[in-house]
Amino acid sequence: MSTGKENSNTIVQRDRVFYGRRRGRRLRAGMEGLLDERLPELAVTLPSEPGAVLEPASLFPDGTKEVWLEIGFGGGEHLAGQAAAHPDVGFIGSEPFMNGVASLIRHCEDEALCNVRIYPDDVRDMLPLLPDASLARITVLFADPWPKKRHHSRRIIQHESIAEFHRLIAPGGELRLATDDMRYLRWMLARATAHCGFRWRARGPSDWRVRPEDWPETRYEAKARDQGRQPAFLRFERLEASD
Ligand SMILES: C[S@@+](CC[C@H](N)C(=O)[O-])C[C@H]1O[C@@H](n2cnc3c(N)ncnc32)[C@H](O)[C@@H]1O
Incomplete structure (x- = not known):
């Protein structure tokens, strides 16, 4: 039972349920070995002391220009592609699905990436521990759309999460979202544009219907196209307080 005196993070964690999968098909021995060997050194550990903060820049070597966060990286194709293209940026990827985590570690090994933490x-659980303006970009690609009305509260994009992304992204930074579900697209746009601290960068339809060049494709996007669904790509600038 809550005493009401605990760190608020503790209480939130206790009330929260993750509805996705943590494990899928049994991993091949090599992938399981990679996970056991590399995850301990790549994993982000949350501080447990009440009031403690996790400074993202402290996870990376000196000289790292800024830190980007990708939420729900799936197989890690996009995150690994960005990390290879931006070696001076530190990348944190969050993903509870361990097969996806193993896949990202495989990419890091194959492409000798040193700027990724998981x-x-x-x-x-992590977001409330990060200081204000400590990230330059947050990316959420093809988040589960939870199409049934009674499941809409499970969607990761909510007014509250948009406000939290705004707190975390430094002015001038960017929020990137993608979806292939038109109802979720409308939902995302309604929430992101309702926040006066974000400006949608699109000037015309091709700005959101065509994936920008600096935006590697994910496995989920490829599957959506194969099945005839047209994805949308949204970029929002995090404005200065006075803009
Ligand atoms: C539909 S998949 C898309 C994966 C990937 N972004 C892609 O485009 O291929 C959504 C992913 O978000 C992850 N996810 C869902 N809720 C999450 C949360 N609260 N924190 C981190 N990841 C989450 C799921 O485990 C799943 O891998």
Whole structure:
């Protein structure tokens, strides 16, 4: 039972449920070995002391220009592609699905990436511990759309999460969202544009119907296209307080 005196993070974690999968098909021995060997050194550990903060820049070597967060990276194709293209940026990926975590570690090994850290769990446990303006970009690609009305509260994009992303992204930074579900697209747009601290960067339809060049494709996007669904790509600038 809550005493009401605990760190608020503790209480939130206790009330929260993660509805996705943590494990899928049994991993091949090599992938399981990679996970056991590399995850301990790549994993982000949350501080447990009440009031403690996790400074994202402290996870990376000196000289790292800024830190980007990708939430629900799936197989890690997009995160690994960005990390390879931006070696001076530190990347944190959050993903509770361990097969996806193993896949990202495989990418890091194959492409010798040194600028990736992994939070192998529900991102909502980590976000409240990050200081204001400590990230330059947050990316959420093809988040589960939870189409049934009674499940809409499970969607990761909510007014509250948009406000939290706004707190975390430094002015001038960017929020990137993608979806292939038109109802979720409307939902995302309604929430992101309702926040006066974000400006949608699109000037015309091609700005959101065509994936920008600096935006590697994910496995989920490829599957959506194969099945005839047209994805949408949204970029929002995090404005200065006075803008
Ligand atoms: C539909 S998949 C898309 C994966 C990937 N972004 C892609 O485009 O291929 C959504 C992913 O979000 C992850 N996810 C859902 N809720 C999450 C949360 N609270 N924190 C971190 N990841 C989450 C799921 O485990 C799943 O892998």
